[in-house]
Amino acid sequence: MAALKRIHKELEALRKDPPPRCTAGPVGDDPFSWRGSIEGPPDSPYEGGVFELTIKRSSGQLFSDPNPEDPLVPDIANQFKTNRPKFDSMAKLWTQKYAKPGVQPNSSSSVADDSQSESSGSESDGQ
Numbered sequence: 001m002a003a004l005k006r007i008h009k010e011l012e013a014l015r016k017d018p019p020p021r022c023t024a025g026p027v028g029d030d031p032f033s034w035r036g037s038i039e040g041p042p043d044s045p046y047e048g049g050v051f052e053l054t055i056k057r058s059s060g061q062l063f064s065d066p067n068p069e070d071p072l073v074p075d076i077a078n079q080f081k082t083n084r085p086k087f088d089s090m091a092k093l094w095t096q097k098y099a100k101p102g103v104q105p106n107s108s109s110s111v112a113d114d115s116q117s118e119s120s121g122s123e124s125d126g127q
Contacts, residue, residue, distance in 0.1 A: 006072060007031045007057070024055065032057045 008031070014024060024036030034055040040046025071077030080087045 004031055009072060 007026075011025065011031075021039035021041065022036065024034050027033045027035050034057070036053050036055060038051045038053070040049035040051070066077075066080065068077035068080045076087070076090075079090070
């Protein structure tokens with residue numbers, strides 16, 4: 001699932017380079033529900049405070065509000081930014097191919113493979 005892959009990527013980045021005075025991580029085994037805290041910055045009215053927060057993410061958010069500036073697959077993000085109609089067409093195709101109930105994708109292919117073959121095909125049709 002792309003949403004889980006994205007969340008795991010974000011969690012790994014947070015673990016490798018956490019923002020100053022901030023913590024966050026999943027609650028138990030639910031990757032869409034996180035808890036975090038932010039320490040009040042020094043020399044501010046918030047100094048000494050620890051502000052607890054709960055973060056609930058919808059997997060739908062990742063589809064409705066993608067972030068092409070921090071992509072899992074740079075080629076797909078580039079297509080999103082430079083050729084949105086083509087991106088939408090490919091997203092629809094991949095949904096049909098990989099995400100419809102009862103449809104079993106070919107285990108030897110991947111979305112990245114489809115993106116590359118579609119990119120090479122677009123050169124020949126002048127798009």
